Amino acid sequence: MAKGSIVAGCLAPHPPHLVYADNPEQNEPVSEGGWEQLRWGYERLRESLKDVDYDVIVVLSPHWQTYVGTHFIGVEKCSSKSVDPVFPNLFRFNYDLTIDVELARAIHDQAKSEGMSVKMMENPDFRVDYGTIVSCHMVRPEWDKPIVSISSNRSLSYYSVEVMQEMMMELGRSTAKAIEESGKKCVLLASNSLSHRHFVTETNPPEDMSKEHITSHAMHLWDMRMIDLMRSGKSQQIINEMPEFCDQAIAESDGGALTWLLSAMGVPSQPATLHGYGTIIGTGNAIMEWPCHTWGEQ
């Protein structure tokens, strides 16, 4: 069996606002579009992945929050309705997706063998979190690829950014090893925004772009710095600066997804491609791609 590989790694934020605009028939029938910069960014990412051969999407979402270790969905067919408890006016999505339980269990087992606290989620009534659904939908709206859904272990909340990063670095290495041994080609998604300070009011309509902007200049500076580091291949620098980033930008990468992604890709020095940046109710969102499938050719 050929070795499996990570063919692309993506920072794929999950604002439900994007799906709201794309799927008005499933949501409030009042959408006037909006957040086009990010929607176009996802279009560019989809175009970039169009000819990439891959079998599975592996996604880590901060909206499946677990405090007792890292969990993996272990139910092959997941079908239900996902309603965002924060923006229920924007996101009510009927999903019917397939989990690659074999790969999920392989990552679980590998991480367990490395001493991590892990658990398979095998309750058929479990509802998949909206972060996972939005990121996967925006990357692959056809839903024709199975996914592996990984929870966000809130180790930062319990301990510190440093502990969170140690755990996510290990989870990343375990993910890469399990993928390699599986023989599968995978696209990895870190489902999180960058700076994460929200506005606490909502315009009417919600997609009124005359009112949308970053919450503060400091948040903007952090977002631009992180994008620059990603674009220049300075992954280790991102990891080094993560404590300050999480603290000062209230960054959603506190959930570990970005660190996990960078670790799984081997903390790459190759540059990432910026497909789009935009703010959603004040939070900073960048769509980035590390085209790992091209690296062997360099």
Place this chain on the structure above:
Amino acid sequence: MSGEIIKSLIVPPHPHPVLCPEKNEGWQKIRDAYDEARRQIEESDADLIIIYSTLWPSVIGHQIQADPNPEWVMVDADFHDLGSIHYSLKIDTDFAHAWNKANISRGLESRTVAYDGFPVDVGSVVALELLNPNNRIPAVICSTNVYSNRAETTVLAKSCLDVIKAQGKKAVAVSVMSLSNRMFTEPIEPHEDRIHSLKDDEWNQKILEFLSEGRLEDIGQLSRTIHDQIRVKKVVAFKPMWWLSAMNENRNDLTGKVLAYEAIHGAGAAVVVLDPQSNGTGDKEYDEDDVDFYGGDRNVLDSSEDEIESTPLNSGPALYDPVEGKTAVNTDKAPKPVGAYPHARREGELIYLSGVGPRQPGDNSIPGGPIKDKAGNPLNYDIKAQTRAVVDNIARILEEAGSSLDNVIDVTSFLVDMDRDFSGYNEVWAETLGKVGPTRTTLAIRALPTPIAVEMKVIAKV
């Protein structure tokens, strides 16, 4: 009609007491305590259960469940292996909408939610499953805003009390929360469960000592310290104690009883009942600002108000208590007069309002900013924000008189700068009173007693 809080509860959010109490003696004790609390509610004349859940975070202000019958299957994010809870709840939608409206009238960002499949949080499901099986009493559920501070949380409770009193409800207030919330980060066997650390246990014991003495306000004041000491830094912090304290008018002399205190996967789980009867110790002081209206981090998306925030009025004419009288209509929800007159008078079927400006009750601030500084130098200000505030004040006075904006029949408006402000004023008018359709006269005048740009004189029907 006189409503009141007849009982307050603190209950834990974890699913163990519902799904597998038999697996651990402590979990069974929590379940038994839940059952005892349920019996106490059933033996009371309660007609409403109000849930403030720490497991339903919100960003856009506070959200209130208004689906009359939320139904789904709940699975815990961590403890999914314990099983599923099928829930079918009965919500008092009239109360939910009224609370939402009261929130807005007190300056809070607030909305109701009623969506098929909405994921009612595990804490609310557990509490209602055990306290109110079969939906004998209608419930209402409110979120916890991730950014709210004590002022906002206190105002949230006060608007809830407004509605309880207005509707004559006999309400049970329930904070769904852990005490210490540090769980074990590894799976454990049920028999291994204990409070995560001695330090957590000691803090929990101190909290329970205060609660058993009915000292709810003291717990509210210690809330930030408690959160720092024994709480994982979840976004919702230790806010439910602020809410529950405010729901009990920040008293320290309630009658409290701890029905159970045990560990659930390391966290401190307690069932506590607080009755409003005084325990006889005498009340203590309440030494934080007793906020009635929220004027904080709102409208930040409105570009015109980004630069012009609500500014406290620190100078200007003296303020008076509204003049009382047989036909006078006065309210704490409107700004104090700048002279000896009432907010309004009701004569027959008509209500005559004194001139109403945009100043805010409580802190006397001016939404949109004052038109000049203390030295008399002109300032930039937002006429639309001022006009909206005027209309809100009119609504509050009319509500006190038993009327509403819908019954306004004639308005005389005064602008200090017709050229600058007419357009913005007119825009807000069209969005508000313009939809009601009273007759209107708009006059330009040289000045008003306080540094405001707009005032309205109103006549309405009862």
